[in-house]
Amino acid sequence: MKLHFLGTGGGRYATAKQLRKTAGMILEGEESSIYIDPGPGSLVECQEYSTEKLGGLIVTHSHPDHYCDAESIIELVSVIHENSCKLLAPESVLNGYGDMEKSVSNYHQEMCTAKVNLTDKPYAEIGEFKIETQEMFHNDPKTRGLKISDEVKTFGFWTDSNYSDELIKFYQGCDALIINCNRPREGNIRGHTSLTDVPKILEELDVKAVIITHFSDKFLESDMEEEKAWLDDQVDAKVIFSEDGMTYPGDRKLSSF
Numbered sequence: 001m002k003l004h005f006l007g008t009g010g011g012r013y014a015t016a017k018q019l020r021k022t023a024g025m026i027l028e029g030e031e032s033s034i035y036i037d038p039g040p041g042s043l044v045e046c047q048e049y050s051t052e053k054l055g056g057l058i059v060t061h062s063h064p065d066h067y068c069d070a071e072s073i074i075e076l077v078s079v080i081h082e083n084s085c086k087l088l089a090p091e092s093v094l095n096g097y098g099d100m101e102k103s104v105s106n107y108h109q110e111m112c113t114a115k116v117n118l119t120d121k122p123y124a125e126i127g128e129f130k131i132e133t134q135e136m137f138h139n140d141p142k143t144r145g146l147k148i149s150d151e152v153k154t155f156g157f158w159t160d161s162n163y164s165d166e167l168i169k170f171y172q173g174c175d176a177l178i179i180n181c182n183r184p185r186e187g188n189i190r191g192h193t194s195l196t197d198v199p200k201i202l203e204e205l206d207v208k209a210v211i212i213t214h215f216s217d218k219f220l221e222s223d224m225e226e227e228k229a230w231l232d233d234q235v236d237a238k239v240i241f242s243e244d245g246m247t248y249p250g251d252r253k254l255s256s257f
């Protein structure tokens with residue numbers, strides 16, 4: 001499986017000013033693909049990718065940089081490609097929670113051939129992928145972290161969250177871990193992960209590669225090379241700072257050269 005990074009920005013400022021793209025990720029397998037967190041710009045950005053294999057989408061929580069283009073992607077998958085379209089999302093996204101209204105309309109939820117409320121049922125499958133999820137520690141308390149496997153590899157997605165020891169066990173057995181790391185070493189904020197947390201996350205895990213993504217304005221303003229060098233020094237895993245248009249594993253898209 002290959003993971004395409006259509007967008008690597010996150011948080012209000014980076015999103016509103018499009019300091020990085022916020023078009024989420026496509027996990028592509030032999031038979032099918034999954035759209036993960038289709039934020040603003042996803043429909044535009046994904047036109048450059050082969051979307052014919054998409055068999056569904058995962059929306060990890062109810063914040064716009066994660067759900068904004070979900071309805072358009074549902075239409076692309078189910079109306080344009082006429083594929084069956086599975087929607088995996090927590091309670092907040094499907095039904096609303098507290099002050100947050102649902103992020104995907106009933107009309108579009110009905111357009112999906114199946115939907116899984118991850119708050120009630122943390123496991124699901126899309127095509128050849130097996131998906132496990134767990135609750136994270138974020139401002140949307142229903143936010144889900146992900147572990148997705150095909151028959152060969154397992155990718156973990158440490159989505160928007162505070163660091164907590166309680167989360168580590170879930171990510172055991174991942175070959176690569178993608179971390180939504182909103183902040184550099186300085187200036188950690190509640191509900192988010194900063195670079196300082198990453199060595200703690202990896203300490204008990206045997207991941208081969210750690211991919212830092214979901215960069216905020218503060219992270220993008222920092223000395224990114226220095227931040228990366230610091231992390232390289234701290235951990236055994238290969239450290240990758242994601243870039244828009246990057247594919248893991250594999251080279252960047254030819255058009256980016």
Ligand SMILES: [Zn+2]
Nearest residue numbers: 061063138160
């Ligand atoms: Zn969020």
